[in-house]
Amino acid sequence: MVDQPSPEPVTLERIAAGFAGRGREALLPALWAVQTAYGYIGPEAVQVLSQALSVPEADIYGVIGFYSMFYDRPTGRTIIRVCTSPSCGLAGADRALHDLCDRLGIAPGETTPDGQYTVEQTTCLGLCEHAPAALVSRQGAGEQQYAPLDIDAILAGQPGHHAAVIGSMTRVLLRDLPTDRAQTLAEYGEYTALQRALSDLMPEEVIAKIEASGLVGRGGAAFPTGLKWSFTRRAPGAPHYVVCNADESEPGTFKDRVLLEIRPHLLLEGLAICAYAIGAEQAYIFIRGEYPLATERLQQAIAEAEAAGYLGENILGSGFSLRVEVRRGAGAYICGEETALFEAIEGKRGYPRIKPPFPTTHGLFGKPTVINNVETLCKVPGIINRGGRWFRQWGTDLSTGIKLVAVSGHVRRPGVYEIPLGVTLRHVLEELCGGVVGELQAVLMGGAAGTFLKPEEIDVRLTFEDLRAIGSTLGSGAIMVFNDTVDLRDVLRRIGEFFQHESCGKCYPCQLGTQRQKEILERLAAPLPGDRQRLADIGQTMTESSLCGLGQTAAAAVLSAMRQWPELFPA
Amino acid sequence: MAEPASTVTLTIDGQSVTVPANTTILEAARSIGIDIPTICAHDATTPRGLCRLCVVDINRGRLLQPACIVPCQDGMVVETANDRVRTSRRTILEMLNSAVDLSQAPAIQRYLAEYGADPQRFPEGRRREHPVLDDNAFYIRDYNKCVMCWRCVQVCAEDAQYIFALSIDARGFNSHITTAFDIPMPESTCVFCGQCVGVCPTNALKPKIEWGLEQGLSPDQIREASRGLRRRQKPIRVE
Numbered sequence A: 001m002v003d004q005p006s007p008e009p010v011t012l013e014r015i016a017a018g019f020a021g022r023g024r025e026a027l028l029p030a031l032w033a034v035q036t037a038y039g040y041i042g043p044e045a046v047q048v049l050s051q052a053l054s055v056p057e058a059d060i061y062g063v064i065g066f067y068s069m070f071y072d073r074p075t076g077r078t079i080i081r082v083c084t085s086p087s088c089g090l091a092g093a094d095r096a097l098h099d100l101c102d103r104l105g106i107a108p109g110e111t112t113p114d115g116q117y118t119v120e121q122t123t124c125l126g127l128c129e130h131a132p133a134a135l136v137s138r139q140g141a142g143e144q145q146y147a148p149l150d151i152d153a154i155l156a157g158q159p160g161h162h163a164a165v166i167g168s169m170t171r172v173l174l175r176d177l178p179t180d181r182a183q184t185l186a187e188y189g190e191y192t193a194l195q196r197a198l199s200d201l202m203p204e205e206v207i208a209k210i211e212a213s214g215l216v217g218r219g220g221a222a223f224p225t226g227l228k229w230s231f232t233r234r235a236p237g238a239p240h241y242v243v244c245n246a247d248e249s250e251p252g253t254f255k256d257r258v259l260l261e262i263r264p265h266l267l268l269e270g271l272a273i274c275a276y277a278i279g280a281e282q283a284y285i286f287i288r289g290e291y292p293l294a295t296e297r298l299q300q301a302i303a304e305a306e307a308a309g310y311l312g313e314n315i316l317g318s319g320f321s322l323r324v325e326v327r328r329g330a331g332a333y334i335c336g337e338e339t340a341l342f343e344a345i346e347g348k349r350g351y352p353r354i355k356p357p358f359p360t361t362h363g364l365f366g367k368p369t370v371i372n373n374v375e376t377l378c379k380v381p382g383i384i385n386r387g388g389r390w391f392r393q394w395g396t397d398l399s400t401g402i403k404l405v406a407v408s409g410h411v412r413r414p415g416v417y418e419i420p421l422g423v424t425l426r427h428v429l430e431e432l433c434g435g436v437v438g439e440l441q442a443v444l445m446g447g448a449a450g451t452f453l454k455p456e457e458i459d460v461r462l463t464f465e466d467l468r469a470i471g472s473t474l475g476s477g478a479i480m481v482f483n484d485t486v487d488l489r490d491v492l493r494r495i496g497e498f499f500q501h502e503s504c505g506k507c508y509p510c511q512l513g514t515q516r517q518k519e520i521l522e523r524l525a526a527p528l529p530g531d532r533q534r535l536a537d538i539g540q541t542m543t544e545s546s547l548c549g550l551g552q553t554a555a556a557a558v559l560s561a562m563r564q565w566p567e568l569f570p571a
Numbered sequence B: 001m002a003e004p005a006s007t008v009t010l011t012i013d014g015q016s017v018t019v020p021a022n023t024t025i026l027e028a029a030r031s032i033g034i035d036i037p038t039i040c041a042h043d044a045t046t047p048r049g050l051c052r053l054c055v056v057d058i059n060r061g062r063l064l065q066p067a068c069i070v071p072c073q074d075g076m077v078v079e080t081a082n083d084r085v086r087t088s089r090r091t092i093l094e095m096l097n098s099a100v101d102l103s104q105a106p107a108i109q110r111y112l113a114e115y116g117a118d119p120q121r122f123p124e125g126r127r128r129e130h131p132v133l134d135d136n137a138f139y140i141r142d143y144n145k146c147v148m149c150w151r152c153v154q155v156c157a158e159d160a161q162y163i164f165a166l167s168i169d170a171r172g173f174n175s176h177i178t179t180a181f182d183i184p185m186p187e188s189t190c191v192f193c194g195q196c197v198g199v200c201p202t203n204a205l206k207p208k209i210e211w212g213l214e215q216g217l218s219p220d221q222i223r224e225a226s227r228g229l230r231r232r233q234k235p236i237r238v239e
């Protein structure tokens, strides 16, 4: 057992007092406060929080157990998490994990005898362009990203650094920007689109402009944004809420992280316009707990915007007010699913809800809610300022405008690229990313929940409809590139691990199927007779019968690999 | 918005049926003698749509839908046992059987036979294993038999007792029912109402006396062995 000073009740009380009376919705922030201060959340803390927030102790325990960044017992004072998802795997993450463990004389999952370090293997940290990546938590100090992972810096307690790697064909969201810090409010300029909306446009006119642009959600589901806003605006019940989905946890996806890190004001302006349009006065930005740098910069930007009168009470004298609250996730991919995300804000285990009802009528706290992806909201100021037709100058009739793609793996310059929809995948890989390193073998489109393409398919145009036509997906814009040195069975094994780790366990097909799928993917090199049919049946069952999008796509990459490379799957 | 019609007419396995609006497909099917298998559904608990054994094919949609939740709508064409449906049900049952001890779950045993579930389908699959918990005078908890139907948690909470002794820990395949910090039942808020035991479909929760008799103990021996497990103690401190 690790030697740990016991938490001082008086300080626990003080933490609890800061949240007292707010009820269950304050549970995640309160648990974060305890976790950061003490390194774990023990029985005394749960007792105190149970009193302060009127939440049963068993429920709090269940919430701690759901989120992988919360611990119910002491760990090492420093927790080092090394990502072994596909992009980091290509960049030598296994080796790095091994070296780190060697240095500390422990195995993954263990704590050094002096209680100083715990090492964990983890899934995608959203730092794929700087692979291999690590996330470190230090008791009393919080989280730090190391991308690329630097064992000496971590052990010396030095801070991590990373800058964005960006490229832009259309120069709307990404253009000549500092990449190692956030654009300040002075550099961003006035919130002109918000000013225009508040002074010249009725909420319905704002929505009409978004509808005219043809903008669809950039979080993966591609739902028309204007339609979502108009449903919510008209939904009975008050208050209405806006939620920004900044949980970005799809392996290979890191575009939202870059937007948050370098252009936070663009998001805030889009968020405020959305709130005005749908009649909301409270907004939440739910950001994954693995993004400390983005969180810090976002919070700073909110403070700047509030000071300048763009957020807060009576914005620009218009009578419209908006409170923006940042909520940190705590390690759960499923909380990117919109209804699971609401549950997390409400202080519960992040279980997806049955739909319908949909968030537009029954969202956060059961109220009408717009939930949009970071990138979706970042498109809004431009459309308000310059109109739907401006946005439609790019893309196709069905896939309008521009899109960010996050490219990782075997290209010369992994990073986030802004493209007009409709350019070919070849153009992205060869022109924007400087070409494939080595001989191209496969591209995984849309992340772990996506599908594989073969080299002969990379002339496909990047639009929702073109990709759908070849049985693939643009998804959230993740593009993972594998050259011919890669054993695709190893990639599949990592994908299987990811879904097994991230299934919430609510419904049986995915709770059981992700485990069985992982086991079979682990033995692809030496399969049991019947494994191919097992994978096919598990895949069909998860795809057709799971409760939410996680289970419905947990076999997508495997099933596409079975179609593309049947030889990898002996009967 | 228009008032919803008070009845709806749909087709289930080729039979036309008219039911009150808001009837679930499960209820409508049962009303015409079509049995759809269920595990998690129970009259005493809010439907959560967990087990997905009740999935049916509606209008040949991309996804199958849980009959215990989805309300009937006019003109729906429902197939309750086509190939897609049977593949899902059989695979779910085979996966469940490979993870959990279903030997004392008679209804599920019937489904295993009915859907031709192969008991050896996942030969090297990890099982969910837990020590049998004998920590109170009233019932034992053998989570090797637990299918995670949530009924016990639900009746202990908002669906009946408002006691909140039980919760779910971890995620995915590893998720399981427990108390706060895994404390023994007598140290939890449990009032030993027995509701959870009553709704458990698999005998994971079983009255102590029944369990003791199975172990070959006499009623006196069982009572003796349970002494001291009744009192609520001060919560222990977990390291």
Ligand SMILES: Cc1cc2nc3c(=O)[nH]c(=O)nc-3n(C[C@H](O)[C@H](O)[C@H](O)COP(=O)(O)O)c2cc1C
Residues within 6 Å of the ligand: A216, A217, A218, A219, A220, A221, A222, A223, A225, A245, A246, A247, A248, A249, A250, A333, A334, A335, A336, A337, A338, A339, A371, A372, A373, A374, A376, A377, A548, A549, A550
């Ligand atoms: C398992 C799962 C994970 C998801 N993760 C994210 C995410 O990290 N970010 C995101 O914006 N949307 C995510 N989504 C999609 C959201 O449910 C939702 O569709 C989206 O936030 C809506 O915003 P949009 O219309 O602007 O895309 C996820 C969906 C599923 C099923």
Ligand code: SF4
Residues within 6 Å of the ligand: A334, A352, A502, A503, A504, A505, A506, A507, A508, A510, A511, A546, A547, A548, A549, A550, A551, A552
């Ligand atoms: S599909 Fe997976 S993640 Fe979604 S509810 Fe079911 S178990 Fe949870």
Ligand code: SF4
Residues within 6 Å of the ligand: B152, B155, B156, B161, B163, B164, B165, B166, B189, B190, B191, B192, B193, B194, B195, B196, B197
């Ligand atoms: S017996 Fe205890 S655990 Fe079971 S429902 Fe009653 S109070 Fe809850």
Ligand code: SF4
Residues within 6 Å of the ligand: B145, B146, B147, B148, B149, B150, B151, B152, B153, B177, B196, B199, B200, B201, B202, B203, B204, B205
């Ligand atoms: S113990 Fe019984 S009632 Fe509770 S979840 Fe498990 S199987 Fe269901």
Ligand code: FES
Residues within 6 Å of the ligand: B037, B038, B039, B040, B041, B048, B049, B050, B051, B052, B053, B054, B055, B066, B067, B068, B069
């Ligand atoms: S009975 Fe419908 S999902 Fe379990």
